[in-house]
Amino acid sequence: MSVDAKICGVSTPGALAAAVSSGARWVGLVFFPRSPRAVTVEQAAALTEGLGPQTQSVALLVDPEDALLEQVAERLRPDLLQLHGSETVKRVAEIRGRWGIPVMKVIKVARAEDLEPVAAFEPVADRLLFDAKPPASLANPLPGGNAVSFDWRLLAGRRWGRPWMLSGGLTLDNLREAVQITAAPAVDVSSGVEDAPGQKSPEKIREFLALCHAL
Numbered sequence: 001m002s003v004d005a006k007i008c009g010v011s012t013p014g015a016l017a018a019a020v021s022s023g024a025r026w027v028g029l030v031f032f033p034r035s036p037r038a039v040t041v042e043q044a045a046a047l048t049e050g051l052g053p054q055t056q057s058v059a060l061l062v063d064p065e066d067a068l069l070e071q072v073a074e075r076l077r078p079d080l081l082q083l084h085g086s087e088t089v090k091r092v093a094e095i096r097g098r099w100g101i102p103v104m105k106v107i108k109v110a111r112a113e114d115l116e117p118v119a120a121f122e123p124v125a126d127r128l129l130f131d132a133k134p135p136a137s138l139a140n141p142l143p144g145g146n147a148v149s150f151d152w153r154l155l156a157g158r159r160w161g162r163p164w165m166l167s168g169g170l171t172l173d174n175l176r177e178a179v180q181i182t183a184a185p186a187v188d189v190s191s192g193v194e195d196a197p198g199q200k201s202p203e204k205i206r207e208f209l210a211l212c213h214a215l
């Protein structure tokens, strides 16, 4: 078995090259100014200009306003929009309909009840991403990208009506266990392939992707 992988928070040509050459299915560009991985739309467009068909671009947005969506759609035209905020079902449907780009809605998980909204999002989202809920114990946490995992047993044996991926604190050391427990067909990683927040390690990217393909 092998799992597909998304390398998120790519902001340099070196990190992008490591992801692409090692078989990442997706690369994520973060449009959230407070993130150490944030890029501008222009930077993202320049970075992903030569991306071939094997690797898709994902625009990560947090409760985006129409003006930002317009810029992202026109200038970058990503393959997927990752909605990582508190977007409602109505807003997800509106974004998908208006910009005609597939949407991945993030479900933030800490407890079993956090999975209840999935049923409402399935009809309007093309994909789901299960990430850890930002812990209240962190001072000023990001909406994601906090290197925090959730209890993967909450997903064990569950089946979803949409393609999905798992994220939250994944690393080379815990990836195998996370996939064994959840049977995730795809995973998304950011902090776990960095040397410091926002500093992607090409070597860690290559190792992580090699393990994804060897699972």
Ligand SMILES: O=C(O)c1ccccc1N[C@@H]1O[C@H](COP(=O)(O)O)[C@@H](O)[C@H]1O
Pocket (backbone or CB within 6 Å): 008, 009, 028, 030, 032, 035, 036, 037, 060, 062, 084, 129, 131, 142, 143, 144, 145, 146, 147, 148, 167, 168, 169, 170, 188, 189, 190, 191, 192
């Ligand atoms: O990576 C970020 O900076 C980020 C900012 C705002 C929202 C989401 C973000 N990243 C996403 O968070 C998860 C988990 O990341 P990590 O591996 O625990 O660092 C992942 O889906 C990223 O796409």
